[in-house]
Amino acid sequence: MMTNKINFSALIFLFMVFVSCQSEQQNWTHFRGSNMDGHANVETAPLHWSDTENVVWEVPVNGLGWSSPVVYGNQVWVTSAEKEGTAFYALCFDLETGKLLNEQTVFTAEDPQRIHGTNSYATPTPCIENGRVYVHYGSFGTACINTKNFEVIWQRNDMPCDHMQGPASSPILYKDMLIVHLEGTEDPYVVALDKKTGETIWKSVRPKEIYDPLEPVYRKSYQTPIVVNVDGQDLLISNSAFMCFAHDVNTGEVVWTFEYGYDSTVSQPLFYNGLVFVNSGWIFLDGRPSFTRQFAIDPTGEGDVTESHQVWMYEDEVPQIPTPVIVDGLMYMVHDRGMVTCLDAMTGEEVWKERLKGNFNASPIYAGGNIYFINVKGYCTIVKPGDSFNKVAENDINETVKAVPVFVGDKMLLRTQKHLFLFK
Structure with a gap:
């Protein structure tokens, strides 16, 4: 009798583990995945597709937006906006069927700021958790929506930012906080909001003594931060224009800084094996943006760690927009512009290089044992990771793609300029 009870308990435990694993594979909660590391928690992923092959469903998406989808349970959420920036949308689709479950106008603007011609008014990717999705359109507004009844729980449109080239930084969730970056040409800052109410918990403005002497155009940043644990302390890693900041994520206090350059950081930081990896944004030569650098930093320091905690630096064809994996x-x-570089993450030593077709905005994603590189024209090269270039497959969707592919279960979601696809 005791044996039967033990066996039954073991079965219940295994079932709960199975359900938990299945749930993790069904969710994609932030930009570049639930862990924001570019890794999909799936065992298999599609290898072959086109606009007609292996399509589970294809649906149009109203407006224009370069934000990536997020997924929780059976819901897929994307943001979009009117091309002229007069209206900002949130859309929810059924994961299995592609049916539009809800579309609503979250904010409007009578006289929106101008943006760069390659950007959109809905480039920041939302973040999602059980019962709530958080949409962010830079200075145009931030809101929390109930995913069960689609009602707006709270919204903020009182956080100013002169983006100059339009919004792009995605929000992230940390415990009870929603963290957003509003780093424009004047008084760039990062703010932590109470995710339940939208009220400000802390706000950290970049130091005036450093940023005010810079020309306004060199103060702007479009990166999405990460939170890492260093010696028991959770740090918000924020590679802003001119320098990287590590904040105590609970208070906003700056723990350390690392100086590297000037303008328009976009690529998201990474954390691996005790090191933080940050992109410099543009490095200037003769007064013009010329190239970017990738840095590896030991995050255990305090104060200005520019000289003391750099582990390595690499500057040969480092991307400005796509985030490495x-x-x-x-x-x-x-x-x-298409050059793929493989580096030893701990030393910065080059392992191999290979040029791919086209130009790239989307960050590569690791899924099902392969890395997916999708260029702006929708052409995807799938590569097996390793110490030499090993191409697995190539696919073409024939539409503009700037969002990262999203992997749930054994399928892939892809947001293009006009559509949302689910591939098998």
Whole structure:
């Protein structure tokens, strides 16, 4: 009798583990995945597709937006906006069927700021958790929506930012906080909001003594931060224009800084094996943006760690927009113009280089044992990670793609300029 009870308990435990694993594979909660490391928690992923092949469903998406989808349970959420920036949308689709479950206008603007021609008014990717999705359109507004009844729980449109080239930084969730970056040409800052109410918990403005002497154009940043644990302390890693900041994520207090350059950081930081990896944004030569650098930093310092805690620096065809991905100790990064570089993540030593077709905005994603590189024209090269270039497959969707592919279960969601696809 006791044996039967033990067996029954073991079965219940295994079932709960199975359900938990299945749930994790069904969710994609932030930009570049639930862990924001570019890794999909799936065992298999699609290898072959086109606009007609292996399509589970295809649906149009109203407006224009370069934000990536997020998934929780059976819901897929994307943001979009009118091309002219007069209205900002949130859309929810059924994961299994593609049915539009809800579409609503969250904010409007009578006289929106101008943006760069390659950007959109809905580039920040939302973040999602059980019962709530958080949408962010930069200075145009931030809101929390109930995913069960689609009602707006709270919204903020009182956080100013002169983006100059439009919003792009995605929000992130940390415990009870929603953290957003509003780093424009004047008084750039990061703010932590109470995710339940939208009220400000803390706000950290970049130091005036450093940023005010810079020309306004060199103060702006479009990166999405990460939170890492260093010696028991959770740090918000924020690679802003001119320098990287590590904040105590609970208070906003700056713990350390690392100086590297000037303008328009976009690529998200990474954390691997005790090191933080940050992108410099543009490095200037003769007064013009010329190239970017990738840095590896020991995050255990305090104060200005520029000289003391740099582990390595690499500057040959480092991307400005796409974020690298690290797999088994190797960093893979694709330059905006198509050169893929594989580095040893701990030393910065080059392992191999290979040029891919086209230009790139989307960050590579590791899924089902392979790395997916999708260029702006929708052409995807799938590569097996390792110490040499090993192409697995190529696919073409024939539409503009700037969002990262999203992997749930054994399928892939892809947001294009006009549509949302689910591939098998």
